[in-house]
Amino acid sequence: KKVLRIATNKDIKRHEECKKIEKEAFKVCEEKIKEHITELAQSNAELEKQEEKIQEANKKAGLSEVTGSGIVLILQDSTKTSKNTGSTSSILTDSSELLIHDATLINIINELINQGAEAISINDERIISTTAIECDGGVVKVNGKKISVPFEIKAIGYPEQLAGIYRAGGYIDLEKLEEKRMIKSFTKSNKITIPKYSGVVKFNYATVVK
Numbered sequence: 001k002k003v004l005r006i007a008t009n010k011d012i013k014r015h016e017e018c019k020k021i022e023k024e025a026f027k028v029c030e031e032k033i034k035e036h037i038t039e040l041a042q043s044n045a046e047l048e049k050q051e052e053k054i055q056e057a058n059k060k061a062g063l064s065e066v067t068g069s070g071i072v073l074i075l076q077d078s079t080k081t082s083k084n085t086g087s088t089s090s091i092l093t094d095s096s097e098l099l100i101h102d103a104t105l106i107n108i109i110n111e112l113i114n115q116g117a118e119a120i121s122i123n124d125e126r127i128i129s130t131t132a133i134e135c136d137g138g139v140v141k142v143n144g145k146k147i148s149v150p151f152e153i154k155a156i157g158y159p160e161q162l163a164g165i166y167r168a169g170g171y172i173d174l175e176k177l178e179e180k181r182m183i184k185s186f187t188k189s190n191k192i193t194i195p196k197y198s199g200v201v202k203f204n205y206a207t208v209v210k
Contacts, residue, residue, distance in 0.1 A: 059119075062128035062197040066119045070156040070192045071163065073108070075100050076149050078180040098180060100151055102135045105142075107172040108153060109133070111165040117155040119194045123147040126197040143199055150184055159188035 007015075058064040078098035109127055112120055120127040125142040132143070139146045155162055163186075166174050177183050 058196075061201070062119070062126045063201070065193065065196045066156060067191060067193045068118070068156040069159055069190045070117070070119075070154065070188075071159055072185070072187050072189060072192065073153040073155075073165075074184040074186075075104070075108075075151040075153070075177070075182055076184045078177075078182045098182070100140070100149055100182060102133045102140050104172065104177075105140065105151065105153070106133050108165065111171040112153075112155045112157075112162060114171065115157070115162050115164045117157045117162060119156040121154050121194045123152055124195050126195055128197050128201070130201065143197070154192050154194055156192055156194055163188065 055064065059066055077100055105122060109120055109122075122133075122142050125131075125145060125147065127142075132141070134141050136146060139148045140151070141147070164170075165172065174183065174186075
């Protein structure tokens with residue numbers, strides 16, 4: 001390169017000052033970057049906390065699939081084989097008492113909740129706070145969807161406690177259902193999966209209090 005002029009003492013001094021300013025500016029930038037990283041980390045931590053709260057709320061509301069230990073109860077309409085003819089006949093005067101009705105399912109759900117169930121489903125229809133269970137002809141509707149026998153009721157919770165639905169004086173007398181051969185099976189399991197509620201949760205009258 002062509003030398004324009006030889007640096008003077010003033011030029012050298014100015015160059016040293018510029019180098020010093022450059023170092024200070026670099027240091028300030030480093031500190032700002034560290035502050036930004038800290039802010040991002042705190043922001044991410046807060047977002048994670050909020051996400052955990054949302055996941056917990058969804059789990060409690062039935063909007064998330066869940067798994068855990070619990071019980072599986074399978075119900076069926078009752079029939080009894082006659083010893084004389086080998087045919088299927090009613091064991092009660094009122095044959096409707098041999099069918100699984102909406103009230104039977106509702107009482108079992110209430111008893112499971114009473115025994116500490118954290119999540120419940122009927123034929124993979126998740127039970128939530130707004131779930132309606134009603135008879136519709138020869139079938140039962142849960143969450144507006146028609147389901148039929150056998151009814152598989154799954155509940156997540158402490159299995160030994162959930163087995164307390166057999167208690168006397170509860171919402172439902174399971175021993176009577178067994179006598180009528182309406183209980184196909186009752187099992188405890190260490191791994192039960194209950195799907196999330198697949199419908200739309202809509203409140204027409206309730207609003208959040210601010």
